[in-house]
Amino acid sequence: xxxxxxxxxxxxxxxxxxxxxxxxxxxxxxxxxxxxxxxxxxxxxxxxxxxxxxxxxxxxxxxxxxxxxxxxxxxxxxxxxxxxxxxxxxxxxxxxxxxxxxxxxxxxxxxxxxxxxxxxxxxxxxxxxxxxxxxxxxxxxxxxxxxxxxxxxxxxxxxxxxxxxxxxxxxxxxxxxxxxxxxxxxxxxxxxxxxxxxxxxx
Numbered sequence: 001x002x003x004x005x006x007x008x009x010x011x012x013x014x015x016x017x018x019x020x021x022x023x024x025x026x027x028x029x030x031x032x033x034x035x036x037x038x039x040x041x042x043x044x045x046x047x048x049x050x051x052x053x054x055x056x057x058x059x060x061x062x063x064x065x066x067x068x069x070x071x072x073x074x075x076x077x078x079x080x081x082x083x084x085x086x087x088x089x090x091x092x093x094x095x096x097x098x099x100x101x102x103x104x105x106x107x108x109x110x111x112x113x114x115x116x117x118x119x120x121x122x123x124x125x126x127x128x129x130x131x132x133x134x135x136x137x138x139x140x141x142x143x144x145x146x147x148x149x150x151x152x153x154x155x156x157x158x159x160x161x162x163x164x165x166x167x168x169x170x171x172x173x174x175x176x177x178x179x180x181x182x183x184x185x186x187x188x189x190x191x192x193x194x195x196x197x198x199x200x201x202x
Contacts, residue, residue: 013068016059020080023052028087031149036095042151049149052084053142074129075119081130081138082112088145096148104175108141111182122189125196131188133181140177144170 030045059077063069089105119128130138147167152160 007068007070009070009072011063011066011068011070013059013063013066014070014073014076016055016062017073017076017080020052020055020059021076021083023048024083024087027052027084028091031088031091032094036091036151037154039151039154042149042154046146046149049084049088049142049146056081056138071127074127075123078119078130078134079116082116085138085141085145086112088149092145092148096153104171107175108178111178115182115185118186118189122192126192128185128189128192131181131184133177133184137174137177137181140170140174144168144174147171 027045027048030041030048033041036042056077059073063073086109089108093101093105122128144167147163147170150163152164152167
């Protein structure tokens with residue numbers, strides 16, 4: 001789609017993306033209030049995270065259904081996801097304070113923001129939107145984070161150990177897909193740059 005035929009950036013899909021970004025500080029505050037040891041604040045943080053992640057699905061559906069896809073949305077939507085999940089990973093690492101959680105957080109953040117910087121670097125050649133693998137990665141991260149956001153380690157419930165087990169299963173899957181899709185994005189970026197340079201030199 002040419003720039004002249006693109007829809008305005010001022011549309012409902014992009015507005016929801018901006019709302020998701022703006023909601024990150026509030027979510028972080030809810031998560032870390034009382035050092036994450038308040039059941040009420042943790043549950044509220046879980047609700048806030050769920051609502052913000054739902055906007056990710058809604059803005060994408062609206063953009064495709066009503067032809068509201070813009071270059072701004074292609075760049076801002078993944079950034080909004082990374083800001084929200086990144087805040088969650090850092091917050092949970094602070095709360096649980098374990099080397100494993102911090103290791104996961106570092107791997108995920110290096111991949112996420114490295115890919116974001118790469119997107120900006122190749123923007124002069126083409127805009128690289130989120131891939132299907134990237135969407136699966138975000139979904140797995142959301143389920144894994146959701147499991148740990150609930151104060152399962154505080155609740156004295158016979159099902160908490162089972163729920164934590166499933167949360168770790170989702171987390172392992174999320175980390176694996178995060179790394180694999182990161183490699184795929186680098187491959188795609190190199191292809192875009194190579195084809196753009198070949199086209200300009202021909």
